[in-house]
Amino acid sequence: MAPAATGTSPLSVALEILGKCDEICRRLSLRFAAHHPHNEPLTALLHQHIKTLEAELHCLQASVSRSISDGNAIPTELIRAVTGTKLRVIELLELEHFHSCEEREGHGARAYHNEDKLIRIGLEFRDLLQEVLPGSFCDKTYSQHAFEQFLPKIEDFFAQIARQFRPRYVHTYEKLLDAPYIIDGTAPPCLGSYGIVRKSNHRRTGEALAIKTFPNVFDDETAGKILREIGILEVCDHKNIVRLVEAFKTKDDGLSMHLVITPWAPCTLHVFLHMPQPVRADRCAWFQPGSLESDLSVYRIMYELADAVTYLHANEIKHKDIKPENILLYREGNAAEITPLITDFGVSKVFSKDALTNYTDSTRSCLAPEQLHKESSTLKADIWQLGCGFAHLLALAAGGKLAHEKLLDSYMRSNDQKCSYIIAEEHSSFMGALGNICMRGNAALRRAYFVVSSMLDLDPSQRLDIECVRTSLVKTPGRAGA
Known part of the structure; x- marks a missing residue:
């Protein structure tokens, strides 16, 4: 005859465990009923899990209670069921934690890495x-x-x-159609370093992504550059740096490699700077030269880019080609704010003091003086290149198209055969034009100009490092707490 159940019997312990699990489900159910609309897919899924688990718990509680009343020993299958239910409650709590961390409407970031x-x-x-x-x-x-x-x-x-x-894993599909991405022919392709960038949509989620294709990868040197870009993107986790979804190739085209990047953002800073005014007014309604809201957006963009480069340099990553073409201006749906993103790490490298530098890879007009003269360059070269982009953005913000054209003419004088079209070699003319544009503005514009001037010091030892740039921009209008 089975012994009667006591307060410490396995049946009582099982009943206590089930009671605690039931209490957890009840509280979660009340919380979601009060605070979360059930038309959100993730919320609906979690709510369904809770209700299903509650029903199973009630059945198990009834079974355990009957066993206690009948004085029977706890059946083996009931022990397994109680243990399994406990594990499912733990999984439910993990799902609830994921739900609480998931960004709500207006942010379409991927749920998790890989x-x-x-x-x-x-x-x-x-x-x-x-x-x-x-x-x-x-x-x-x-x-x-x-x-x-x-x-x-x-x-x-x-x-x-x-x-x-x-690190640097490249997945292999049988053919391009087997990859979970559909090329979107409505968007024109863009040229990046060594590759073509096309818009694609994820087959399962519909998410808009960028696929960067490197055709004709014949030699180890080209493959090495691609793998280096993959390796750098794999370790980067910053909101103002594009993210790698995956790298892949196909068996039916062994000479091409593809990088899938999120998000798809076709508007670069270069495109934005050179848009005809009517087109810019139509596509970039947030930008209105001379308006307070527009200026605040510009200063915030500058700060966030400086923060991204701070992240890179803290990880000893030297981008080497921070030009307007490699800065994306991304706007999610109907979001009010523009998010700047650094992209194209095709010539980037992990910085090592006294390491050899390839000076021909970076864009010539934005080369730092030390790069131009093929001298040893440090992370300060990135500061110069970022400063060049900031200068163009400030000129456009301060005086619109006319002011930006004056800045361009300061180092791209088509009627001057001696003009080099390189900012470092036309430094005096460039800085003079930028000063004339910015010093007529308000205190915030003048402050931003002084920061950019310090980023464009010809002497790298006197040039601001990125942490000083970021700190100087923290209190610029447009930053929270400024």
Whole structure:
């Protein structure tokens, strides 16, 4: 005869566990009913999980209570069910934590890093399990035989997983149509360093992404540059730096490599600066030269770019080509603010003192003086290049198209055969034009001008480092707390 259940019997412990699980579900259910609209997909999913688990808990509680009343020993399958329910509650809490961290409307950032890679691995693991264990999971003899039979395949599967999480991993699809991306022909392709950038849409989510294709990768040097860009993007995690979704190639085109990047942002700072005024007014309604709101947006863009370069330099990454063409101006949906993004790390490198530098890779007009003279360059070269972009942006913000054209003429004089078209070699003329434009403005514009002037010092030892630039821009209008 089974002993009667006591306060410390397994049945009582099981009932206590189920009661605590039920209380957790009840509180979560009340919280979501009060604070979250159920028309949001993630909220609806979580609410459904809670309700399903609550129903299962009530059934288990009834079963345990009957066993206690009948004085029976706790059945083995009931122990498994209680343990499984406890684990499901833990998973539910993890899902709730993910929900609380997920950005709400207006922010379409990907849910988590390596999202597609993890989903692909999960589906492959499911297929492997279905092949290895098509019969009963409880048949020990069969399970042992299946495990021994499929051990080489299982080992190969986990070896593939290990490869996919190595640095600079490039996935291989059979053909381009097998990749989870659809090229969007409505957007014209853009040229980047060594590659063509096209808009694509994710097959599963519809998310707009950029695919950067490198055709005709014949030699190790070109492949090395692409892998270097992949490696740098893999370690970057900053809101003002584009993110790598995955890198891939296809078996039917062994000479091309593709980088999938988020977000898709076709408007670069270069395009913005050179737009005809009517087009800019139509596409960039946030920008109105001379208006307070427009100036605040410009100063915020400058600060966020400085913050992104601070992040790069803190990780010893030297971009080497921070030009207006490599700064994206991204606007999510109907969001009011523009987010600047640094992209194109094709010539970037991990900085090492006294390391050799390839001076021909970077854009010549924005080369720092030390790069131009092929002298040893440091992270300060990035400061110069960023300062060149800031100067153009300030000129346009201060005086519109006319002022920006005056700044361009200061180093791109078509009627002067001796003009080099290089800012560093036309430094005096360039800084004179910028000063004439900015010093007539208000205190905030003059402050921004002084910061940019210090970024464009010909002597790299006197040039501001990026942390000083960022700190100087913190109190510029447009920054929270300024």
